[in-house]
Amino acid sequence: MTHTDSPTVRLTVGQAVIRFLGAQYVERDGVTEKFFGGAFGIFGHGNVAGIGQAMLQYQDEFPYYQGRNEQGMVHIGIGYAKMRNRLGALAVSTSIGPGATNMVTGAGTASVNHLPVLLLPSDVFATRSTGAVLQQQEMPYAQDVTANDSFRAVSRYFDRVWRPEQLAPALLEAMRVLTSPADTGAVTIALPQDVQAEAYDFPEALFRERVWHIARNRADRAAIRRAAEVIRGAKKAVIISGGGVIYSEATEALVRFAESTGLGVGVTQAGKASFPYDHQLALGALGASGSVYANGPAGEADVVIGVGTRYTDFTTASNTLFQNPDVRFVNINVAEIDVHKEAAIPLLGDARETIDELLEELGGWSVGADAREAAVASASAWRAEIDRIVELDDSPTLSQAQMLGLLNEAAGERDVVVNAAGSMPGDLHRLWRPGSTKGYDIEYGNSCMGYEIPGAVGNALGDRSRHVFGLIGDGTFLMLSQEILTAVQEHLKMTFVIVDNYGYGSIAALSETRGAQAFGTRFHERGEGGRHDGERLEVDFAANAASYGAKVWSADTADTFRDALAEAKAFDGTSVVYVQVDAQGRFGGSGAWWDVPVAEVSELESTRAARAKYDESKASQGLYL
Structure with a gap:
């Protein structure tokens, strides 16, 4: 039988994508499992009647999850892939225009950390019979360049399917990269909205179960x-x-x-x-x-x-x-x-x-x-030093280190802590005592504020047998908290810990050491002189979290925090613990330097003093090899 005589099945491009993804498996060390755990999608112009229709049609065989923010959905995929040791992934579908480009930060985070996520942003009409609807990024030098080309810089593989015939090689190349131990990261396949709904006679062989064997290559x-x-x-x-x-x-x-x-x-x-x-x-x-x-x-x-x-x-x-x-x-x-x-x-x-x-x-x-x-x-x-740092004292407010010590006590051997940017990753790196190899997920490759909550959701979806603690600061919470609702919707038994240190505490500390006086890092109203030095802005984080449907506890002492963690962990659903910590409570140093350039000239004495220290440390720096 020739290739052209092979059996075919008539599907839309969107339907073919979902059928294909559901048939992909991975094997390593004799263990075979499905690669895709399902897909997230926020539907709008571009994908509602294409990929969206396909997800509806195959929802019983290929799980669909509803997200709240496109960047958040990618972060969920990152957390999922990390928990699955890169042997599993999620797909993410979005509408055209801003819905698509909202994923760019998430794509960068996935690629930086070598974690597989499949991105399916909608794109302009392939026929060009209409304009760039809701994506008016018309380029005066090329009609085949769209806003989705921004994904090229942050994807390990990028393709755009202008015709149904192009779909099969695009999907196979996508899987090659997604399952590669060396080259994995964000994979983007941009799908023009008219092509998503176009039917084509695809070879049935494309949808047969396919096992991708993950090799353990030997060194020379x-x-x-x-x-x-x-x-x-x-x-x-x-x-x-x-x-x-x-x-x-x-x-x-x-x-x-x-x-x-x-x-x-x-x-x-x-x-x-x-x-x-x-x-x-x-x-x-x-x-x-x-x-x-x-x-x-x-x-x-x-x-x-x-x-x-x-x-x-x-x-x-x-x-x-x-x-x-x-x-x-x-x-x-x-x-x-x-x-x-x-x-x-x-x-x-x-x-x-x-x-x-x-x-x-x-x-x-x-x-x-x-x-x-x-x-x-x-x-x-x-x-011994860790024990000393986290030891409780008579201070009226918990230090961040003491808070982490109490949280570590509450975490079981298989429990997971998730965090990202700010001062907590450094403290966690030094102080946290993980009970297992999957017990620690700190996104620091891209230092991406906003990863904490969706990343924790992804970890929980990746292994529902573990209790996940999503640890997030107040400044980051205000950026991307919506996926708490996703956790509630999916009945995930997990706990988010909101740590309030009155603003962007990490950058405040860094700013002070670099002579910038914590400028623009605290949440204050404008004072009489027009600067942000007035009354502190008060945010009810507990009420905010409760509005998503989570069960919330508040704590302000060691005893109340310890009790709140115990009750939250025992709660059969999504829980939140809000705790205030000492905004200035820091400890020790690393004995190492980090290059953050300081202004070479300044009218400020604080900056001049910081520059002198910077020049002294810079003298010992070698080249990046």
Whole structure:
């Protein structure tokens, strides 16, 4: 039978998309499961009668979820993919114009963090028989450029389906990227609104169940031998464990490697839960948001072994952390762009398999007894420091650290904490003690304010057996709180914790240290002089959350917060706990620097003083390699 004689089925493009997505599976280590957990959609001009009709038609086989904000829907998809270890994803459909471009920030967040989300924005009429309805971004130089081209910069794969015949290769390429351990991220397929509703005789083979096998690629054997030779020559080596360890499910392999070699393990923000926090070689958080107990050994190390990390600005302390002039790097990563960073010996391969093969090549090598004992001592000292920082005192208002300590006490072994931008990610990176590898989701790759609530919803949808705590500050809550209603609608048993520190507290602290006097970071009315120094703006966050249908508790002391958390967690539905913390309650430092430029000239003494400190720190900065 020729290809043209193959059986066909007549479907609209929208129907074909949903039929195809429902037939996609992934397999790794012998476990096969559906890749797509369903789709979110906000319907309007462009998709209501196309993809929307298709979701209606197939809703019994392909779950539909209703979102409140297009960016929020993408963030839900990100949280879902993270919980599923990138072996599952959600699709998101939007209308044309602003409904579509509202997703751009979410797309950037997904791609930055290498998390699969399929975006299906509506687009202009392919026939050009009408104008760019509700999307009047008409380009004077090209009629095939639309507002959706803004997705190109933030998508790992972008396509626009001008004709039904183009759909099959577009979908197959989309799946190739979505299931790739190295190249995954946001995938955007723009769908012209008339094409969505157009019928075509698609080959039935397109809709047969298709299994995408996720390979565990091995690193080059010669590179492993070179890496082992470098490591055997180390006197003070350290391991950096990143998010790739979690996605590869390589924690047990890394524990074996650390115990055999005696090397301490520092964790990045994405890799926070990749290594047991109570292990005797767990140095804790590393980098600008880390602690001196990990950054000290990293700064002195003559060999750094990076596993599943991309060496972000925070991890490297803006390229000032690794101060040993003879330091050499060994990198294990599935992504070629990351494995070569820091001029490393590149071990391009799956983390779990490569760790085991590198350990075998080392042949029982271990760092000297003094270096092992020093790593154990640093890890022990940091655990004691955490206890000291979160310890309750007689202060009338909880510090943010104390609040996190109480929340950590309430969280069970399989519970999840979700957060994003602000001061809390740094505090969580240092202080949180996760009970499992999926117990910690802090979006810090894109530092995206607004991820907290929808990201928590995505985690809860990804694994309903876990209790998810979505932790959000008052400033971020005012940006994107609507998906609390989605949690209520889907009967998700989860808890949101709203932390009120009277404005953009994180940026206020940063602004003060950079000589900008916390300008524009607090929520105040205009005073008599016309500046924002009048009465504080009061927002009833508890009432706001309750208006979405969640059960709400308020707390202002350690006892009331502890009781509220217990009752909220026991509640059979979506709960919210509102708590005020000391806006100035900070602790310690990381022992590392972060490059935030300060004005080189200024009339303000605070800025001039900050610039002097900046120049001093800048002098130790290396190049980004």
